[in-house]
Amino acid sequence: MSAPLNPLSVESLRERFKQGLPDTSVATDAADLEHYGKDWTKVYVPAPALIAFPKSTGEVSQILRFCNDEGFAVVPSGGRTGLSGGAVAARGEVVLSLSRMNRIGEIDPVSSTVRVEAGAVTEAVHQAALPFGLTWPIDFASKGSSQVGGNISTNAGGVKVIRYGLTRQWVLGLTVVLMDGRILELNGALEKNQSGIDLRQWFIGSEGILGVVTEAVLKLTRVPVKHDVYFFALESLDRVYELFLQARQGPFTVSAFECLSHACLESVTAHLGLAAPFAARSAQYVLLETEPGARPEESEAWLTRIFEEGIVVDGVQAQSPREATDLWKLREGISESLSARAQVHKHDISLPISMLRSFLAEWEPRVREENPDFGLFIFGHIGDGNLHVNIQKPDSIAKDDFLARVKVIDEALFPLVKKYHGSISAEHGIGLLKKPWLSFTRTAEEIALMKQLKQTLDPRGLLNPGKVL
Numbered sequence: 001m002s003a004p005l006n007p008l009s010v011e012s013l014r015e016r017f018k019q020g021l022p023d024t025s026v027a028t029d030a031a032d033l034e035h036y037g038k039d040w041t042k043v044y045v046p047a048p049a050l051i052a053f054p055k056s057t058g059e060v061s062q063i064l065r066f067c068n069d070e071g072f073a074v075v076p077s078g079g080r081t082g083l084s085g086g087a088v089a090a091r092g093e094v095v096l097s098l099s100r101m102n103r104i105g106e107i108d109p110v111s112s113t114v115r116v117e118a119g120a121v122t123e124a125v126h127q128a129a130l131p132f133g134l135t136w137p138i139d140f141a142s143k144g145s146s147q148v149g150g151n152i153s154t155n156a157g158g159v160k161v162i163r164y165g166l167t168r169q170w171v172l173g174l175t176v177v178l179m180d181g182r183i184l185e186l187n188g189a190l191e192k193n194q195s196g197i198d199l200r201q202w203f204i205g206s207e208g209i210l211g212v213v214t215e216a217v218l219k220l221t222r223v224p225v226k227h228d229v230y231f232f233a234l235e236s237l238d239r240v241y242e243l244f245l246q247a248r249q250g251p252f253t254v255s256a257f258e259c260l261s262h263a264c265l266e267s268v269t270a271h272l273g274l275a276a277p278f279a280a281r282s283a284q285y286v287l288l289e290t291e292p293g294a295r296p297e298e299s300e301a302w303l304t305r306i307f308e309e310g311i312v313v314d315g316v317q318a319q320s321p322r323e324a325t326d327l328w329k330l331r332e333g334i335s336e337s338l339s340a341r342a343q344v345h346k347h348d349i350s351l352p353i354s355m356l357r358s359f360l361a362e363w364e365p366r367v368r369e370e371n372p373d374f375g376l377f378i379f380g381h382i383g384d385g386n387l388h389v390n391i392q393k394p395d396s397i398a399k400d401d402f403l404a405r406v407k408v409i410d411e412a413l414f415p416l417v418k419k420y421h422g423s424i425s426a427e428h429g430i431g432l433l434k435k436p437w438l439s440f441t442r443t444a445e446e447i448a449l450m451k452q453l454k455q456t457l458d459p460r461g462l463l464n465p466g467k468v469l
């Protein structure tokens, strides 16, 4: 553990906590500390002092006020599927787990809203809304574990951003507790409310450094009547772009446009024991999901044309929901397949779509040439300009050598992202992992303003300290 953030030894802190908050459920055994002290990055050694499990907004307020008075650092914790170390507690912090605040209220089909507690699991919200023909359209591979509070605090994206936008668009109201215990009710269930600054937006995407989200009113949308899912093989990234353009102009609504390289396909099929959809190898693959228009013959004509024009070399269309799920596994299983095999250094960058190719043409060959032993896996939400770049450690080198070499890669990558007017974090957040690189994406003036806001809301710097800023 690097220098502890709390003024007392772990034992004294626990004792003080028990005296000050005798009714709060707390865990201190080694397995819980390990479990709740880390997220999916798995690169930090978890070392929290204790885990607190509040059951209401009022209790969160009591805990935060107490910790603020005592000078105890607190880490808000959701499903810990984060990929930037935002929920990591490695320095004797109090972890505030929202997992027991997981109630999902009545679905209101007239206003298409639902009030939920922050610990509600993303997929559980989907399931609750489904009988009403509704959904909360925040969708990605970790939805079975991630929580609404974590989704809001990371302004999560995912595979449907091209259709629905980010989490921000689907949050009407928030209940937030500040570090000194003050409770803010922000925007209720209002769609329209132009009455001064929209404070709710401060907390969406701020990775738990400004306040703890305890409840939210979520906006829901209708579940589409039908989805068509296609998986295409293409000979180059240029062809992927052509297909994207054709899909955007196609006789349907695009609900996902995901791209993966052959190395990604090999990794995921080997890991899941699935057959590759095509006998021949191609450079790129695209998973296209559409909401078809009223005339199926128009989609068929569109398909015929993209084959005739040589934009795709092969393709399959799911003929059943089960086949659609299997095709989606080829995309959604990639991250897990890479981590299961070896240590992975991950990047989640975004660029203006028009610059993706020039960026990759400049970056990828150089990395491959300098690191021929590394596995390089590139996939992502190409329709949003978001690339997930994954570098896998070869068995032949030690962890420290790997980290030293990926640092060199990072030092070249981030200036290039800046050159192409991109972002060092498209959707995973800054957390601990990307903090040293924040200035490649945000100006000194922006960072200074963020620090002022943090100082205003958390003057003692006790809420998620060391993260983002």
Ligand SMILES: Cc1cc2nc3c(=O)[nH]c(=O)nc-3n(C[C@H](O)[C@H](O)[C@H](O)COP(=O)(O)OP(=O)(O)OC[C@H]3O[C@@H](n4cnc5c(N)ncnc54)[C@H](O)[C@@H]3O)c2cc1C
Pocket: 039, 040, 075, 076, 077, 078, 079, 080, 081, 082, 083, 085, 086, 087, 098, 118, 139, 140, 141, 142, 145, 146, 147, 148, 149, 150, 151, 152, 153, 154, 155, 156, 157, 158, 159, 207, 208, 209, 211, 212, 213, 214, 335, 336, 427, 428, 431, 464, 467
């Ligand atoms: C396989 C896999 C695929 C993924 N795919 C995507 C993807 O496509 N798109 C995407 O955006 N992300 C993706 N992620 C990342 C992750 O799932 C999201 O960032 C998710 O929103 C995190 O939610 P969580 O509940 O797990 O949050 P956590 O990891 O627990 O926390 C994330 C951050 O939010 C803070 N936080 C958590 N709860 C609260 C709260 N109630 N109040 C205040 N702050 C809080 C934490 O302190 C931390 O800084 C993926 C992760 C995995 C493992």
